Amino acid sequence: MISNFNFYLPTKAYFGKGQIAEISMAIPKNARILLTYGGGSIKKNGVFEQVQNALKEHFYIEFGGIEANPEYETLMKAVKLAREEKLDFILAVGGGSVLDGSKFIAAAVPFEGEPWDIPYKKAPILTALPIGCVMTLPATGSEMNHRAVVSRRATKDKVSLYSDLIRPQFAVLDPTTTFSLPARQTSNGVVDAFVHTLEQYATYPVNGKIQDRFAEGVLLTLLEDGPVLLDNPTDYDARANVMWAATQGLNDILSVGVPGDWSSHAIGHELTAVYDLDHAQTLAIIVPALFTHQIEGKREKLTQLARRVFYYQGDDTQAAEFAIQQIRIFFERMGLKTHFSAMGIDDSQFSLVLQKLAEHRPRFIGERQDIDQAAVKRILYMAL
Amino acid sequence: MISNFNFYLPTKAYFGKGQIAEISMAIPKNARILLTYGGGSIKKNGVFEQVQNALKEHFYIEFGGIEANPEYETLMKAVKLAREEKLDFILAVGGGSVLDGSKFIAAAVPFEGEPWDIPYKKAPILTALPIGCVMTLPATGSEMNHRAVVSRRATKDKVSLYSDLIRPQFAVLDPTTTFSLPARQTSNGVVDAFVHTLEQYATYPVNGKIQDRFAEGVLLTLLEDGPVLLDNPTDYDARANVMWAATQGLNDILSVGVPGDWSSHAIGHELTAVYDLDHAQTLAIIVPALFTHQIEGKREKLTQLARRVFYYQGDDTQAAEFAIQQIRIFFERMGLKTHFSAMGIDDSQFSLVLQKLAEHRPRFIGERQDIDQAAVKRILYMAL
Numbered sequence: 001m002i003s004n005f006n007f008y009l010p011t012k013a014y015f016g017k018g019q020i021a022e023i024s025m026a027i028p029k030n031a032r033i034l035l036t037y038g039g040g041s042i043k044k045n046g047v048f049e050q051v052q053n054a055l056k057e058h059f060y061i062e063f064g065g066i067e068a069n070p071e072y073e074t075l076m077k078a079v080k081l082a083r084e085e086k087l088d089f090i091l092a093v094g095g096g097s098v099l100d101g102s103k104f105i106a107a108a109v110p111f112e113g114e115p116w117d118i119p120y121k122k123a124p125i126l127t128a129l130p131i132g133c134v135m136t137l138p139a140t141g142s143e144m145n146h147r148a149v150v151s152r153r154a155t156k157d158k159v160s161l162y163s164d165l166i167r168p169q170f171a172v173l174d175p176t177t178t179f180s181l182p183a184r185q186t187s188n189g190v191v192d193a194f195v196h197t198l199e200q201y202a203t204y205p206v207n208g209k210i211q212d213r214f215a216e217g218v219l220l221t222l223l224e225d226g227p228v229l230l231d232n233p234t235d236y237d238a239r240a241n242v243m244w245a246a247t248q249g250l251n252d253i254l255s256v257g258v259p260g261d262w263s264s265h266a267i268g269h270e271l272t273a274v275y276d277l278d279h280a281q282t283l284a285i286i287v288p289a290l291f292t293h294q295i296e297g298k299r300e301k302l303t304q305l306a307r308r309v310f311y312y313q314g315d316d317t318q319a320a321e322f323a324i325q326q327i328r329i330f331f332e333r334m335g336l337k338t339h340f341s342a343m344g345i346d347d348s349q350f351s352l353v354l355q356k357l358a359e360h361r362p363r364f365i366g367e368r369q370d371i372d373q374a375a376v377k378r379i380l381y382m383a384l
Numbered sequence: 385m386i387s388n389f390n391f392y393l394p395t396k397a398y399f400g401k402g403q404i405a406e407i408s409m410a411i412p413k414n415a416r417i418l419l420t421y422g423g424g425s426i427k428k429n430g431v432f433e434q435v436q437n438a439l440k441e442h443f444y445i446e447f448g449g450i451e452a453n454p455e456y457e458t459l460m461k462a463v464k465l466a467r468e469e470k471l472d473f474i475l476a477v478g479g480g481s482v483l484d485g486s487k488f489i490a491a492a493v494p495f496e497g498e499p500w501d502i503p504y505k506k507a508p509i510l511t512a513l514p515i516g517c518v519m520t521l522p523a524t525g526s527e528m529n530h531r532a533v534v535s536r537r538a539t540k541d542k543v544s545l546y547s548d549l550i551r552p553q554f555a556v557l558d559p560t561t562t563f564s565l566p567a568r569q570t571s572n573g574v575v576d577a578f579v580h581t582l583e584q585y586a587t588y589p590v591n592g593k594i595q596d597r598f599a600e601g602v603l604l605t606l607l608e609d610g611p612v613l614l615d616n617p618t619d620y621d622a623r624a625n626v627m628w629a630a631t632q633g634l635n636d637i638l639s640v641g642v643p644g645d646w647s648s649h650a651i652g653h654e655l656t657a658v659y660d661l662d663h664a665q666t667l668a669i670i671v672p673a674l675f676t677h678q679i680e681g682k683r684e685k686l687t688q689l690a691r692r693v694f695y696y697q698g699d700d701t702q703a704a705e706f707a708i709q710q711i712r713i714f715f716e717r718m719g720l721k722t723h724f725s726a727m728g729i730d731d732s733q734f735s736l737v738l739q740k741l742a743e744h745r746p747r748f749i750g751e752r753q754d755i756d757q758a759a760v761k762r763i764l765y766m767a768l
Binding site: 001002003004005006007008009010012013014015016017018019022207208209210212213214216217218220221224225236237240241244245248253256257 | 385386387388389390391392393394396397398399400401402403406591592593594596597598600601602604605608609620621624625628629632637640641
């Protein structure tokens with residue numbers, strides 16, 4: 001049976017070529033804007049210029065240098081700046097890391113106390129600065145959701161915060177801003193969005209037909225148009241479809257009323273913290289192993305996945321195995337590795353991974369809460 | 385190519401059994417509520433009692449009797465009441481007609497001038513009372529969109545209004561409230577939602593993969609679970625899936641960036657006005673004839689529909705014809721007629737239908753704007 005749910009998706013999306021100009025109207029004219037971005041690629045690909053043109057009548061202060069898996073130490077510099085300059089609106093321009101970092105900043109600026117408590121101790125967010133974004137890397141779905149993930153390298157922590165108050169008011173999604181992405185970032189984004197969708201789909205069936213069909217639609221779109229981008233990075237339609245797929249992949253429309261897994265993400269976050277691997281790369285390694293370990297509990301949905309998404313025609317007995325095999329093939333087609341060994345990683349730090357996971361997730365994980373430390377250890381070895 | 389679009393879906397949905405209780409928190413405690421409903425079925429099926437319990441601390445005045453294809457004369461009585469009593473919030477409890485009528489009331493109460501100008505002359509809506517709803521008949525998608533259709537029987541007009549200001553702030557969707565629906569209303573709702581989806585899908589391809597897959601998901605859900613409801617009206621999952629499918633069918637998620645047709649609705653509205661046919665019944669008659677008339681322009685999408693939704697395995701040459709045949713079979717399976725003659729209607733008033741259509745739609749209709757008066761006349765005769 002489908003569970004009761006609330007669905008709330010108030011972020012306004014401006015989708016298409018040239019839509020960055022809309023931020024001029026979307027942000028109040030009297031706002032004092034903190035303009036956040038990452039490594040500076042937006043200054044080379046024309047995005048920053050479009051933002052500048054749109055903000056000609058606005059006051060803003062730049063804060064660049066937010067890194068992948070945004071770092072607490074970096075973000076706290078922005079918090080200090082925003083407090084000193086009494087900034088009251090955040091415009092994030094970049095990918096999921098810039099946006100997630102900006103969500104943390106938005107919650108941290110008015111927070112009384114140590115802001116790290118927000119993600120680490122789940123301290124409640126009572127107020128936050130409003131956020132808008134120009135999303136230039138389809139992947140995380142952060143542009144239309146209420147969550148963020150931040151990291152603290154000194155303690156090898158990668159933890160989440162959640163609140164409707166950090167959901168962007170608007171999101172500009174211009175597919176042409178992604179034409180110049182490096183292939184690795186494109187691939188990571190496609191795999192990340194694909195795994196988000198699997199986390200909400202490959203669990204156990206509750207007969208949520210809209211949720212299932214929409215998830216299959218996101219998966220099919222990524223399967224079809226992800227590889228197109230490797231061969232033709234400036235294919236507008238493929239960029240547009242991947243971008244909109246990534247947004248739908250994690251804006252709650254797939255998750256409402258149905259169980260979620262998220263164990264691959266839980267383990268993957270620890271792998272990024274310990275090995276500094278790309279987020280998507282951790283998922284590509286963990287998902288095939290985890291699904292193989294959990295195959296009986298996921299068999300019904302994996303069989304449905306095999307038939308509806310991978311066009312499997314055989315009998316049911318091998319359908320789930322087929323689906324896992326096809327997922328692995330897809331990740332490798334996108335250029336990612338699906339074993340630790342292919343990344344030069346052995347088992348020597350698995351105990352640290354397990355220790356940090358126990359610290360962040362003291363209870364069992366998975367949609368049935370049946371994955372314990374011993375199971376995670378087996379999954380890590382299966383992924384070697 | 386996918387067109388630029390803005391996507392905005394701020395209505396909060398409370399979905400599931402017992403969720404009517406949420407309106408207690410969703411409506412401000414100091415609101416003066418106009419509680420609108422239809423023929424009174426909500427007083428027999430327990431819905432009204434749940435609403436009363438939720439509104440124990442609120443002030444409200446009832447206004448019942450809003451009919452199917454809500455009538456201007458009726459709605460203006462509610463407008464008068466709301467003005468006299470200085471009501472400032474509308475809670476609509478019922479199906480699409482109650483909600484559409486309530487949207488008109490919401491816009492009409494503060495309107496200076498003749499409120500009929502809003503739908504008839506498209507007079508701009510500058511302000512409106514806030515609306516919430518308890519949706520008890522999945523069909524129109526009105527619970528999460530910004531449009532409404534109202535009728536004036538004296539002049540045989542059935543016309544639309546649009547504004548973000550008349551979009552409900554919240555929508556309660558409790559599938560158990562639909563258990564007691566008469567079979568005819570259940571069937572009408574399923575067919576209405578199915579045709580909404582076709583209007584946004586069966587046009588020409590622009591490679592909007594998410595939009596296409598989501599639309600196919602809505603169609604498949606209605607095809608699978610619509611007939612279930614005829615045999616088992618209290619199947620919770622099927623009621624839930626049909627309800628959520630109808631909401632997705634017309635909340636803009638299927639339409640953004642892709643062409644829309646809406647010619648079946650344009651013609652259907654005239655048929656309801658002239659013959660007083662149920663809205664869905666007009667669509668069931670018109671769609672097969674219109675799609676047959678327009679088959680060349682729609683061939684690519686109808687072929688995709690045949691393969692992905694009706695599991696057609698033959699060659700492309702007859703795929704579109706197969707899809708139209710299957711649509712007709714589905715409408716008849718749901719208990720609707722697909723020819724005028726089956727409703728005892730001959731061609732004697734076709735000229736009036738054409739005259740009213742010309743009045744409301746002076747330009748061509750259809751996704752290519754290629755359906756003129758002569759084409760509509762041919763379509764009407766094809767539907768005899």
